[in-house]
Amino acid sequence: MARAYRSVLYIPAANQRAMEKAQGLTADAIIFDLEDAVAPDAKEAARDALAQALTQDYGRRARIVRINGMATDWGEGDARACAGALADKADAVLIPKVDSAADLDRVAALIPDLPLWAMMETPLGMLNAAEIAAHPRLQGMVMGTNDLAKELNSRFRPDRLPMQSGLGLCLLAAKAYGKVIVDGVFNAFKDDEGLRAECEQGRDMGFDGKTLIHPAQLAITNQVFAPADADIDLARRQIEAFEAATREGKGVAVVDGKIVENLHVETARKTLALAEAIAEMTE
Numbered sequence: 001m002a003r004a005y006r007s008v009l010y011i012p013a014a015n016q017r018a019m020e021k022a023q024g025l026t027a028d029a030i031i032f033d034l035e036d037a038v039a040p041d042a043k044e045a046a047r048d049a050l051a052q053a054l055t056q057d058y059g060r061r062a063r064i065v066r067i068n069g070m071a072t073d074w075g076e077g078d079a080r081a082c083a084g085a086l087a088d089k090a091d092a093v094l095i096p097k098v099d100s101a102a103d104l105d106r107v108a109a110l111i112p113d114l115p116l117w118a119m120m121e122t123p124l125g126m127l128n129a130a131e132i133a134a135h136p137r138l139q140g141m142v143m144g145t146n147d148l149a150k151e152l153n154s155r156f157r158p159d160r161l162p163m164q165s166g167l168g169l170c171l172l173a174a175k176a177y178g179k180v181i182v183d184g185v186f187n188a189f190k191d192d193e194g195l196r197a198e199c200e201q202g203r204d205m206g207f208d209g210k211t212l213i214h215p216a217q218l219a220i221t222n223q224v225f226a227p228a229d230a231d232i233d234l235a236r237r238q239i240e241a242f243e244a245a246t247r248e249g250k251g252v253a254v255v256d257g258k259i260v261e262n263l264h265v266e267t268a269r270k271t272l273a274l275a276e277a278i279a280e281m282t283e
């Protein structure tokens, strides 16, 4: 992962004020939404407003455009805009409700240059997660836990038990093919405690970050998905100890009473790379 995706903030492309505001927010990435957050009557105007907004400077924040589905009245027009006016202003295109790799093929054929991301939010998408993750144009996956809950007719639980099979399948698929994967949104944007608990759960599971709906969710999310100072310190000590052990012809070192092998060093290097990517974001 060359960059951090701790916090990925949705902004309705119909909301000009929010798009302006995002230029100064601490999001690692922004999803400019043309899909569910934009009313049908506002779709065309939102596409134009987005083209205008993307002439502005969003710094190092990744600019991801969520288009409407190909089966809707707006999907193809959105895709053509991404291949045309938006092509050099966006960093990636996010496709909603991806059921299979064929859904990505359809968009890939219309947008030759930009990396694709997939919303993982349908039962078929969960079952086909591996072929979706394996798609050569796919860069990242975004969990759509609201749509998934709707499709499953599941109920909200703080432990997200009904989501676990879907989250797990998508995580396995993304990790197997080396793709970025970010967790779904936490709807109660004034509930900091609930957000923190869900971020911690997502981080424990291996997500790279979380999608957000409100700027008030940025600070907690950025903190939870960043390596803590203690993690960075441990990573450095593990690498040093392992390199010293290797010089002595040993394959194992011990740090803080725990063994350190090659695989731990790999994790330690990833921790340091993420810390560096985060530092670059805030330069």
Ligand SMILES: CC(C)(COP(=O)(O)OP(=O)(O)OC[C@H]1O[C@@H](n2cnc3c(N)ncnc32)[C@H](O)[C@@H]1OP(=O)(O)O)[C@@H](O)C(=O)NCCC(=O)NCCSC(=O)C[C@H](O)C(=O)O
Pocket: 009, 010, 011, 012, 017, 018, 019, 021, 022, 033, 036, 037, 119, 121, 143, 144, 145, 146, 147, 148, 184, 185, 189, 212, 213, 214, 215
């Ligand atoms: C949820 C909101 C409608 C709340 O909006 P609002 O009432 O305006 O909030 P505030 O007054 O508290 O806003 C304070 C300031 O922050 C700016 N703001 C608000 N939201 C955003 C944002 N997302 N990005 C950037 N800036 C934002 C306001 O403009 C205020 O600024 P200022 O004027 O300077 O005070 C609103 O937050 C919102 O619309 N959120 C996004 C909703 C959205 O995008 N939903 C779709 C994605 S979720 C989804 O579909 C997931 C998936 O598909 C699934 O299935 O799960």
Ligand SMILES: [Mg+2]
Pocket: 036, 096, 119, 121, 144, 146, 147
């Ligand atoms: Mg959705």
